[in-house]
Amino acid sequence: MSTSADVLILGAGPAGLTAAISLARQMQSSIVFDDGAYRNDPAEYMHLIPGFDHVSPEHFRKTARENMLGNYEHISIRMAKVDSAEKDEATGRFTIKDDAGVAWQGKKLVLANGVEDVFPPIEGYGACWGKAIFHCLFCKGYEQRGQASAGVLAIGPPSANPAAVLHVARQVVPLSKKVTIYTNGVPETASALSSATEGVSVFHVDDREIEQFVLLEGNQGLRLQFKDGSSAEEAFLAHTPGTRPRGPFAQQLGLEQTPGGDVKAGPPFYQTSVKGVFAAGDNCGLMKNVPHAIFSGSLAGMGAQSQIVAEELGQKPLFG
Secondary structure: OOOEEEEEEEOOOHHHHHHHHHHHOOOOOEEEEEOOOOOOOOOOOEOOOOOOOOEOHHHHHHHHHHHHHHHOOOEEEEEOOEEEEEEOOOOOOEEEEEOOOOEEEEEEEEEOOOEEEEOOOOEOHHHHEOOOEEOOOOOOOHHHOOEOOEEEEOOOOOOOOHHHHHHHHHHHHHHEOOEEEEOOOOHHHHHHHHHHOOOOOOEEEEOOOEEEEEEOHHHOOEEEEEOOOOEEEEOOEEOOOEEEEOOOHHHHHOOOEOOOOOEOOOOOOOEOOOOOEEEOOHHHOOOOOHHHHHHHHHHHHHHHHHHHHHHHOOOOOOOO
16 A cells, blocks of 8 residues: 555544545545544444434444445555644645554645543443433434433533523423433532523423433433432433544644634635644534534545645635
């Protein structure tokens, strides 16, 4: 395998794979680096993608790879963890190094490396994540519809904001007859939500402090164990934990980041604050799901292609 390509893509989830296809459609070569870590691994199924709705994330990735590698000679996939990325300001080109010490060069760089979820420090949260605690009720939750009771966890940024909590709680309403909002012993949050939900019988606010989450047998819900010795069971909880971009690349490249830690990038082509560096997927968007990953990955690939061809012709690209 060559150690150079038109574009280096860090991350082999939906965002990175889609960026590679966009580039290949315009005869641009790419190397996609896959470290084998995927945010949706705990999920049994993924949704919202026609033709791939309610299939495992692994099945989606395998099918996508086989399809793209069978159709396009310009795409290579390298199983490796990337440790560093840098830009040569004199040439505008990029060099990355993997964990085997191999250096790779490219004209452009797409960061599709995803994010890591930062779980609240409550015992059992991680064991319930993706099984009974869901961050997106368009991605998960439909299969649990018709429940007697489900909940929303209103703790930690961004999930303790009352307006954001109510936004999520309203997504639980079609799936459950009762929706309990757990504020984990924060009286200010409980008071604000109690006022906001007054007179709406489907909503209930519970301010007991949570000691532990316990996943029920067969992943059929979870039990909340409170510090006062009491407990409650829910079919599922909706909660959006904080996130941080995977890898050190934003810092190494000097990229601007949002207050929430995401890489600052957006339409039309998801270029970051550094020319030639594009971002795609969960690391650059509020909606951290597969449809957004595919959308932004496609545009990032298009943006990289546009820059490469314009520069080869001695012209200025329309954007960036």
